[in-house]
Amino acid sequence: MAMALRAASRVLLRAGSRLGRREAVDGARRFANKRVLVETEGAAGATRIAVMKFRNPPVNSLSLDFLTEFVISLEKLENDKSIRGVILTSDSLKRGNQTKVAATEKTEEKRATRDHGGRLQERPGIFSAGLDLLEMYGRNPAHYAEYWKAVQELWLRLYLSSLTLMSAINGASPAGGCLLAITCDYRIMADNPKYTIGLNESLLGIVAPFWLKDNYVNTIGHRAAERALQLGTLFPPAEALKVGVVDEVVPEDQVHSKTLSVMAKWLAIPDHSRQLTKTMMRKATADNLIKQREADIQNFASFISRDSIQKSLHMYLEKLKHKKG
């Protein structure tokens, strides 16, 4: 498996050097490609933690490019021995240098946040909208296979990461957004009832893959997962806490500071014993996918290519396009 991961990562690194653009380098303290910004906190030479901020406007969907850049950034952090903890979050806070586009029409209202150069900015309040629907709709089977391999890779890398991973959930987190969160060791969500989290695949007419279902079962238990998966439940923060999708709910302006303080507690545990424990808890679930990755890719490609499934996705996309802002 290690060999397979290393080979896949070489492919991703090659792809990354083609499409990844290092925008900012400040020693080892900050690096970025186009869609993921990584900032490290802590003194040089001491244990540091990294914050991976998603910035794939408008909704941080997990496009193929995003997945590639994410895995490259994570691998860099895994290889940096001074980093022991990583926080996943969205870079979706409004920045100063922005202006509101006149919001007289619904479409303008929906994408009202642009910077002065007219570039689309991330919208606040979205952790990640999940898998990119446009990667799964209207493409060919070879594309679906490539995309699914990248989705699997992301999940395996996160689920088996030796780092302490935490998610600071500062916005909506449906489906693949929830995937990012539940691979982490700890989840803290902003207390805003507009934000929801869960696996809503069934509402789109699709089905969560078995390994994500297993991850969900491991997180919230079999009965709760069975019900939530069938209904496609998106939980607001208080309910997410009750069912165990998240571990803590805190006021929105405290999500980052709280995550840092919980991280400090986790980092007080010796790495080797924590890592061995994590592996003991997760290996069987991950192995289930590793032993049938290729079959899972073929299943996905043929499932998503079905006319009925493409029709469901089309209807869902139309619904998103025409929903009231």
Ligand SMILES: CCCCC/C=C\C/C=C\CC/C=C/CC(=O)SCCNC(=O)CCNC(=O)[C@H](O)C(C)(C)COP(=O)(O)OP(=O)(O)OC[C@H]1O[C@@H](n2cnc3c(N)ncnc32)[C@H](O)[C@@H]1OP(=O)(O)O
């Ligand atoms: C039995 C055999 C089984 C075999 C099974 C094998 C494999 C498994 C098969 C399939 C599994 C596939 C797994 C999929 C998991 C997923 O992640 S699917 C994606 C789920 N995501 C969602 O449902 C979220 C949809 N989006 C929203 O709810 C909202 O957009 C939002 C995130 C809450 C934000 O709302 P807001 O009002 O701020 O923004 P808009 O809705 O106006 O959106 C802006 C813009 O962005 C587009 N968009 C939104 N989400 C996505 C997305 N996920 N992908 C791509 N594009 C997205 C939206 O359409 C708008 O576009 P515009 O109209 O052009 O402006």
